[in-house]
């Protein structure tokens with residue numbers, strides 16, 4: 001997991017929902033009134049083609065693009081993810097995959 005994503009996860013577990021961060025120079029990177037708690041997404045790269053897609057980078061590499069995904073920036077999703085994260089003492093990739101599956105599909 002990216003270092004910044006890990007830091008955001010720890011902050012979200014500790015402080016809860018951050019909401020919209022209008023002071024960010026990239027705001028709005030996905031949509032207006034987006035929730036910025038999980039910037040960067042802890043589930044990257046989820047591989048869910050309903051949310052993102054593979055693209056070819058300028059270097060010719062296949063990369064997962066989240067450009068059009070707003071799922072992790074919606075309030076109800078942020079709330080559910082934080083609730084789920086708080087059930088675990090240790091967060092690893094396996095736990096994140098479980099949380100993604102539960103919040104996304106259950």
Ligand code: SF4
Pocket residue numbers: 041042043044045046047048051052053065066069070071072
């Ligand atoms: S497509 Fe959405 S949920 Fe999937 S990794 Fe990207 S930002 Fe996260």
